[in-house]
Amino acid sequence: MYLKTGVADKELVLNVLPSDERRGAGPYALIECFQEIPCNPCTEICPFDSILPMEDINDLPRIDYETCTGCGICAAICPGLAIFILDESYSDTVASVGIPYEFVPLPERDEVVEAMDRAGEVICEGKVLRVNKNVKRQNTPVVTIEVPKDKVNEVRFFQRKKDDKDVLPAADPQGEENLPDTTIICRCENITVGEVRDMIDQGYDNFDELKRLIRTGMGPCQGRTCRHLIMQEITRKTGKKYDDIELGAFRPPTKPIQLEQLMGGEKDV
Template sequence: MKCGLIYDGCLSQAETASVLPAAERFAKGPVAVIECIQDIPCNPCEKSCPHQAIIIGDNITAVPRLQADRCVGCGLCAAQCPGLAIFIVDASYSATEAVITLPYEYYPLPKEGDIVMGVSRSGAAVAKARVLKVRRETAAYGTILVSITVPKKFMHTIRSFRALREADKRIVCRCEEITETEIRLAVRQGANTVKDVKLATRAGMGACQGTSCRREISRIIAEETGASPEEILPPRFRMPVRPIPLAQLAAEEGKND
């Protein structure tokens, strides 16, 4: 099936690229990403902006244009957009994390500090996120703005969130505390061997070296890829196959001298 907003309800990569402000702008701090690409008759975003950063004009079916240098990322437009199509992305939050502020209209509301699952435009789980702020704007007629922190590499991917499910909490690799969902996500992103999953998630890299989780990881890969379990080979084994004190390694090193 063709991709794009009118075919699957999600912006395609090209459509996403067309709505993103320049990369340099993201580095400067929070900025609005207006995911509105159809000529529908609507303009509350333009009027909501105290900095005149959004331009639609008299012809209200025109698509909103963001003047990114004027936008301060306040979120008033996101709270007022009837289409729930505006997001505030703050790439300056920390070296590794970005903050996404999104409009939210479901109960129960999340609480600040909650760990949730960040999901993509198509509702697929992407990465865990933390609720930073839950804010109610009076002009928003009830729409809540929720700010979540996400890994920076997903700041253009995550556009909503859901509560953690049982599988999101179910730990497969107990040494590294890697959940079933995290492993499934890695497989969906292309890791289709136990080794790939290990490299992507650290599952199997802990004290037990995969003894307890290896089979489970194979099973999950088989489920996700449709391969039969016997096709999923174990990872390459390396010494030491049991945890040993570092001193032992040092001693071995000494013997060879």
């Protein structure tokens, strides 16, 4: 099921949750990384060696809850945004969830946001407790929100309320560039903001042109994550209105599959 929907079910999550005793003893990292992929930065970054070394780079990460302090460093480095920092220890009624958050603008402390479950459904409100921007490391910011305690193992994302004046603002062409050149803007194809800016400076100022020239939006997500950010860069650099720029062709997201799946029908392998 997980391979089809991308949404982890209760059983998968229960397998990685620490004991009730550990859950009540202070903040901890919860690693919801359920697919064997060649990735291991979490094992290298933990200052307490709490994420155990892998024998094979495709292994799933495992965590030693005796030593994990819930510092959050691993959540900021994980490229899959698969690590959350939970704290269920400080109240009988509320708990906090640290969520890697790649959107701009970041929320403010004390802002009330709409907390969402793994499938993207809004399930309750959350209050922003902290925003760790990781400016120096240029990793993913981690936003900690407080939610009702019985929702702490459901909430895995949030969105800012629609009436907040600065939700997804149109970029100010004269405004400062808000991302450093080295920021990866298209994660599927590993393209930086700087590369996109260079192409716009050369006159390529719509999404499809950039797609053909430097492959932004050509990866599995087909622009679902980068399109809006790239459009903002175009408006900022050219002064054009967002609505006047061609958005380019929309295609459904893709994912790699094995030949065996093609030959054998729909069953996941």
